[in-house]
Amino acid sequence: MFSYPPIDEQILDLIRSRDEFIVLGHISPDGDCLSSQMAMNSLLLKMGKTVHMANAGPFDRSEISHLRADFLSHIDKELYDRSPIAVVVDCSSPERLGHLAQEIEGLVTIIFDHHSSGELFGTHRYIVHRSVSTTLIIMQLYKALDVEISQEIAEHLFFGFATDSGFFRFINAYRGETLRLAAELVDLGVSPNTMADRMTGGKSLGYVKYLGKLIDRSESHFDGRLMVSSSCLSDRDAFITTDKPSDSLYAMLLSVQGVEVVLFFKELEGGKTEVGFRSSHQSTIDVGALAERFGGGGHKKAAGATVQNDIKVVRQQLIDAVGELLSE
Ligand SMILES: [Mn+2]
Numbered sequence: 001m002f003s004y005p006p007i008d009e010q011i012l013d014l015i016r017s018r019d020e021f022i023v024l025g026h027i028s029p030d031g032d033c034l035s036s037q038m039a040m041n042s043l044l045l046k047m048g049k050t051v052h053m054a055n056a057g058p059f060d061r062s063e064i065s066h067l068r069a070d071f072l073s074h075i076d077k078e079l080y081d082r083s084p085i086a087v088v089v090d091c092s093s094p095e096r097l098g099h100l101a102q103e104i105e106g107l108v109t110i111i112f113d114h115h116s117s118g119e120l121f122g123t124h125r126y127i128v129h130r131s132v133s134t135t136l137i138i139m140q141l142y143k144a145l146d147v148e149i150s151q152e153i154a155e156h157l158f159f160g161f162a163t164d165s166g167f168f169r170f171i172n173a174y175r176g177e178t179l180r181l182a183a184e185l186v187d188l189g190v191s192p193n194t195m196a197d198r199m200t201g202g203k204s205l206g207y208v209k210y211l212g213k214l215i216d217r218s219e220s221h222f223d224g225r226l227m228v229s230s231s232c233l234s235d236r237d238a239f240i241t242t243d244k245p246s247d248s249l250y251a252m253l254l255s256v257q258g259v260e261v262v263l264f265f266k267e268l269e270g271g272k273t274e275v276g277f278r279s280s281h282q283s284t285i286d287v288g289a290l291a292e293r294f295g296g297g298g299h300k301k302a303a304g305a306t307v308q309n310d311i312k313v314v315r316q317q318l319i320d321a322v323g324e325l326l327s328e
Contacts, residue, residue, distance in 0.1 A: 022052045024086060047145070085108050111127060133163070225260045
């Protein structure tokens, strides 16, 4: 049975003894990242600290666009010179911080994360690969520091868990502790029903049509073991949505019989391509390691990368790479 390891006393002492903190998360923040940042922010505020949240964004998606104002997009010199502690959540490699990585260089940096790829960075780390979400890692910090979890904080913790567990779908056998933590949060006033609506609701019709188009465009390779779909720049004008179709798209393409890997390519401005990676529950392919080869990162089953190259080139390179992995 799994249980969370204790948090290093050194980390707890740093948090107890220092006064000013910057809480950072990865670029293109997802539900777990933002919820972790907000839960960490609340924890430090409750301890009477001065806290700033920073994220390089973008905050385009409708469900997070209202949060933009709460996050700094740069660390100015005045703040840096006060030597705050940088707390990085849901992110184990400096590249995933975007331009903020340079801006915190030299600060004492504590990492709280569950990602399996990326080099070790930060001066202190509490990394639990087997944690379903980073928010459940932050929950351990609340317990270790004996800080009360309000209903609002419980909602942040649950929301990150809900996003990263695909609303309980990605949890394996013998992981009862994860459900017990979720149950604790529900007993603190979280409604899973409301959380599910928050996760999947509020989309525009343009979003649903965009998703339909991407499903329509999907192709199968290697006897259906790889499914691929892509989005081009002109989709932006054709479909009025800033939402990422990825999660629903992955769920649809992963439901195809025999599929092991799903790749989603999105053409970006400036000749860049964003790639989303997923592998099926049954597959042995580690898409986190694959994404790392392309300058990205993530988990065994879910990862991402942004590549400075044309979508056609990146697409072919990755189809070839997956082909090799499938023939191993
Ligand atoms: Mn996460």
